[in-house]
Amino acid sequence: MSTSDRPTAAARQRELVGLVADLGPTFAERAAGYDREARFPVENYADLRKAGLLGLCIPADHGGLGADFATYGLVSEELGRYCGSTALTFNMHTATMLLCGQIADDLAMSAAERARHERRRAAMFAGVIEKGHIHAQPFSEGNAPGATAGVNTLAVPVDGGWRLRGRKIFASLSGAADRHNVICVTPDDPTIRFMSVRAGAEGLRTEGEWDPLGMRGTVSLTLVMDDVFVPAEAELLPPGVFDQVASRWPHFYLTLSFTYLGIMRAVMDFTDDYLAGRVGPGARRDNPQKQAGWAQLQVAYERTHALARQVLAEAGPDPTHEQVRRAWAAAVSTMETAPELASLAVRVCGGRSLLRPQPLERLYRDARCGATMLPWSVEACLDRLGRAGLSAAEDGEPYA
Ligand SMILES: Cc1cc2nc3c(=O)[nH]c(=O)nc-3n(C[C@H](O)[C@H](O)[C@H](O)COP(=O)(O)OP(=O)(O)OC[C@H]3O[C@@H](n4cnc5c(N)ncnc54)[C@H](O)[C@@H]3O)c2cc1C
Numbered sequence: 001m002s003t004s005d006r007p008t009a010a011a012r013q014r015e016l017v018g019l020v021a022d023l024g025p026t027f028a029e030r031a032a033g034y035d036r037e038a039r040f041p042v043e044n045y046a047d048l049r050k051a052g053l054l055g056l057c058i059p060a061d062h063g064g065l066g067a068d069f070a071t072y073g074l075v076s077e078e079l080g081r082y083c084g085s086t087a088l089t090f091n092m093h094t095a096t097m098l099l100c101g102q103i104a105d106d107l108a109m110s111a112a113e114r115a116r117h118e119r120r121r122a123a124m125f126a127g128v129i130e131k132g133h134i135h136a137q138p139f140s141e142g143n144a145p146g147a148t149a150g151v152n153t154l155a156v157p158v159d160g161g162w163r164l165r166g167r168k169i170f171a172s173l174s175g176a177a178d179r180h181n182v183i184c185v186t187p188d189d190p191t192i193r194f195m196s197v198r199a200g201a202e203g204l205r206t207e208g209e210w211d212p213l214g215m216r217g218t219v220s221l222t223l224v225m226d227d228v229f230v231p232a233e234a235e236l237l238p239p240g241v242f243d244q245v246a247s248r249w250p251h252f253y254l255t256l257s258f259t260y261l262g263i264m265r266a267v268m269d270f271t272d273d274y275l276a277g278r279v280g281p282g283a284r285r286d287n288p289q290k291q292a293g294w295a296q297l298q299v300a301y302e303r304t305h306a307l308a309r310q311v312l313a314e315a316g317p318d319p320t321h322e323q324v325r326r327a328w329a330a331a332v333s334t335m336e337t338a339p340e341l342a343s344l345a346v347r348v349c350g351g352r353s354l355l356r357p358q359p360l361e362r363l364y365r366d367a368r369c370g371a372t373m374l375p376w377s378v379e380a381c382l383d384r385l386g387r388a389g390l391s392a393a394e395d396g397e398p399y400a
Contacts, residue, residue, distance in 0.1 A: 027082035034217035080262020084366035085217025087259035106317035113238040138171035153184035171223035214365035250399035251315035293348030335370035
């Protein structure tokens with residue numbers, strides 16, 4: 001293939017977003033059922049697997065589609081446009097691929113660690129490509145807002161590996177994932193470790209009930225690890241590399257927000273169709289109040305979208321403080337504007353837009369969940385932004 005025949009990066013991005021766009025209408029049809037039944041989107045995952053999208057961010061030489069972080073953001077946004085729960089869980093899966101793939105390549109390791117990491121990630125990637133493994137990323141414990149603070153899950157060294165004890169709240173894909181990739185610490189060492197727990201392992205169970213406001217298809221139960229054995233080779237990053245992410249690749253913590261940008265797009269799509277009379281009780285396109293509301297919605301959407309796109313283009317290793325502050329601002333802007341936009345759309349469209357099977361009430365509920373998501377929850381980002389450049393306590397603090 002000559003250079004001129006090779007697809008440009010932008011064309012490749014469009015191609016990968018197009019894979020999701022092709023699945024989109026089917027996913028949008030299924031979304032109401034997953035929401036009503038609070039059921040994991042098994043059928044959507046079968047389709048994602050068939051389209052090769054479970055390997056989206058797995059490098060091409062490992063059999064994946066080779067997408068980078070920026071392409072992931074665009075694909076995730078497109079997925080969120082059709083089904084929020086599928087996009088949010090796909091985020092957990094793909095975030096591990098990015099962490100062990102593109103991001104790990106940018107972080108420091110010794111030569112021996114790099115060689116071991118190559119072997120381990122090759123096995124993990126092969127599990128996804130050849131066996132269709134789905135990965136989850138239950139980090140949250142409900143103790144502290146940071147990714148590098150308040151981790152109580154303990155990995156005790158034993159022959160051949162580790163025994164894990166702890167619990168993770170909101171473990172999305174709790175009954176569906178083949179691997180639950182958790183962060184933990186070892187005795188007397190604050191270094192965060194990243195280990196993969198096999199579904200069905202002895203001592204692993206879920207707890208509680210799942211009947212939340214929104215994102216109901218994520219099935220994010222509490223995951224309890226009661227002396228679960230994890231073989232040594234299931235430690236997915238060398239010790240110390242996860243901690244580097246928070247200071248050297250902090251945009252990693254932005255991955256969640258693309259789901260919510262997609263939900264915003266779905267709100268815009270719906271409102272446009274509703275006001276124009278393509279769905280719902282009839283056209284309202286000539287009503288000046290509706291037009292004023294539609295104008296407001298477009299300003300809010302475009303403002304948020306533009307900031308998110310700028311920040312996506314800046315994602316990479318060793319960002320400047322200014323870029324990280326902008327990333328926090330983008331997280332706040334997306335996670336706050338998504339529910340505001342959905343709320344305004346309800347007012348602008350009117351009462352009948354809230355009736356099922358219209359999707360707006362689900363979008364409204366799903367959109368409300370984003371602000372709570374740690375470690376870059378709205379509160380945590382505002383807290384960091386509030387101290388940025390003002391407080392000495394900020395110096396040397398990790399970004400997540
Ligand atoms: C639908 C859904 C799916 C989710 N899926 C996952 C998942 O797959 N993996 C995962 O890891 N998590 C997931 N989460 C969890 C999410 O990331 C948060 O951890 C969770 O929402 C926190 O809930 P909380 O009630 O403990 O929050 P909070 O009580 O608000 O916060 C947790 C702790 O941090 C403290 N805190 C909060 N903000 C600050 C601040 N600015 N400064 C100091 N302390 C602060 C609080 O006091 C508390 O101790 C999911 C959440 C939702 C809603």
